[in-house]
Amino acid sequence: MLLWACAGVPLGAYNIASNFNIALQIQPQILTVLSLITWIQCYHYDDKWGVLRCCAFVGCIGAIFGGVEVGLVFALKAAQREDRHWPVTLMGVVSTVLLSAGVLRHYWDIYVHRTVRGISFIFVGIDAAGDVFSLVSVFFQPTLDVLGMVIYATEFVLWCGVFACGGYFNLAPWIRQKVRSRRQRREETSIDLAPGQGEGDDGVDIANDVNLRQVPSSTSVFRTPSSVLSERMLHQSSRQDD
Incomplete structure (x- = not known):
């Protein structure tokens, strides 16, 4: 946060010296103020600094930053009147380096811990959206x-x-964990249902066995009415012969 607060000083001087619109001239001042407020809160909550001490300390730093920026603006304007543009370019480069350094420290933390921590994605989205709007504003300046x-x-x-x-x-790990847990629940459900299904199959086999025992043999299954009649006539003729 202190890097971003420092970056607001050369960025504000650059935007003012470049005659950007009012929004872009005010934006670095807001960046510095909010960054200083966020930075001093770390001392208030972590190091237990009192409110008055925090206000006095951050007020002094803010006054110094404001004085430096005002001096830079007058110096850059004087250089432009003498047709010297490298000081303005230098302020732009310095602000870019400081802003990038404030973000790159998160990359180092990500590299060390292999996770994104200590930063809100909502804040990242808002800051990135602010950069997009600033880009659009710079693009529509009279001179690009x-x-x-x-x-x-x-x-x-x-x-x-x-x-x-x-x-x-x-x-990605969160999604994989969700998929893995859902798969485990499905496997546990299938394992719980397997014994019941086995008992049902045994019952079906037993019922089929009983039904098969009740069915007559193949000799009676394929008997037709004509065959029954012929058997009866044969039986009667055998009695008469006796």
Whole structure:
């Protein structure tokens, strides 16, 4: 957060010296203020600093940052009047490096722990969306500023990389775990049903066995009425002979 707060100083000076629109001139100031507030809260909650101490400390840092930015704006304007543009370019490069460093520290944490932790994906999405809107705003400036687009595009690409790492290290294992647990539940259900199915099969076999025992033999199954009549006549004739 302190890196982003520091990045707001050269970024604000660059945007003002480049005559960007009011929104882009105010955006770095908001970045610095919010970053300082978030940064000082770490001392308040972790190191148990008092509220007055935190306010005094962050107020002094904010005043220093504001004074430095005002001085940079006047210096850059003076350099532009003398047709020197490298100081403005330098401010753009410095702000890009500081903004990128603030995001790259998360890449190191991801590399070490093999997971995305300590950062909210909602915050990442909001910040990335802000970079997109800033890119659109720079694109529609009267004069296209390539370095201005590089500043916001670099941070946007880095945030997209954090999203990709979150999908690989966080989302994909979560999906695999869900699929694995669902598969295990199905296997347990099939195992529980297997004994009941076996008993049912045995019952069917027993019933079939009983039915087969009740069925007459093949000699009676294939007897026709004519064969029965002929047998009766043969039996009567044998009696008469006797």
